[in-house]
Amino acid sequence: MPRHAQRNREAWTAANAAYTDAEARSKWSQTEIRWGVWGVPEAQLRALPDVRGLDVIELGCGTAYFGAWFKRGGARRVVGVDVTPAQLETARRCDAEFGLGLELIEANAERVPLADAQFDLAFSEYGASIWCDPDLWIPEAARLLRDGGELTFMRNSTISTVCAPDTGRVDRQLHRPQRDLRRIEWTDDSSVEFHQPAGDMLRLLRANGFEVLDLIEVYAPDDARDHPYYDTVPVEWARSWPAEEIWRARLRPVPRHSTERAAALH
Template structure:
């Protein structure tokens, strides 16, 4: 198995290219969104209620990318800190901070090893950041270290179903299983980066081993009015209206450690 440094280098190089081709151009729109939504089909937080009231909370976003999630949290009254390992993504985030006059700290670091003290945050969040691109055996314990006792972890990742149904060469998921669930926890797509897709049982084990109690698993679908996104086209709106395209987990750290 490759070591973590190799995975980091590959993923950083990938997201430097992705930022230049896609995410930099879409960052302004993502930052300008008036409502907090989750995932490819903009499921509204007001309906899901995964975050709860974040006003006054210290929040760390693990794998923040262009930091639009942190921006939305800041507008809700939180004090976010964004962490990402790709300088190009953070450059885009800083430009958006200036455009929207919404400053908060941004740190270049791997979410598996964050240079911040223990017990610094009330909430840790990841939307398609560390939750997909970092080893959960490393980043989930790191999130636990960073959280204060009783702190919460909320993260969004690909659903198990879509991971098993996306063609290896890319494109939309179909209605057939294309790979076994066993052995799919760590994947590298042709020409892509390293992704991590544990099963539900594996996620529960990892969370429990890190001291978390699972609060909820929200399986996200596309609404009847949703349109298929042009970017990150892993599933059509029709597919995501039948099967969950994303898993949104919420967990709470035990009040006492150990």
């Protein structure tokens, strides 16, 4: 396992003990899909396809509450992949209680132990989308998708990342150059994040056979309050600038044996 994956597993083991384990059941109990730190409704953002009858994989699923929402929404199969055993234990406990039948796999989303072309939707909300190397997990998502399948992922926006100091909260100053965002090692915890700017991400998606369908910038709602745990971005800041963004892309229907697809995946 790469060192950054080991470090992120350590960080999320601690986060699960501090917050996500206790919060998981409440998330699993909700019937409406809500995105990001401020829980913006999917009905407002319209970032996902109709999941009825789809095979879905979540890359970096954490406690897998999005998987629960997909299953309730009619997905045929939902697989969650995560590198942190503690979060998967929480997810399995919730799945046993709610009886939704998720498949949960302990693995690095940069190298998933599943066959090619198994899924219609690959998804990540602050999972692989920021904790895995995009040069590895984006090709892996392409490999796992059937032709015409969709990739949807949420991550921090570029503007919020350049306005984030090494310690403390996001503010109105630029604290780091945009060209150095690809890999960030914070000084206040052990985690490693990846934040490719939008242009680089666009080119990476295209190189791996994806057509970009949408880029949704997510602001804090007017009635939002600072998050009790994920408090890096002040809600007042996020009402003026997008703290989060959702990418939606579709895998172009190129024959698997074609030189274009082979070049994109290697």
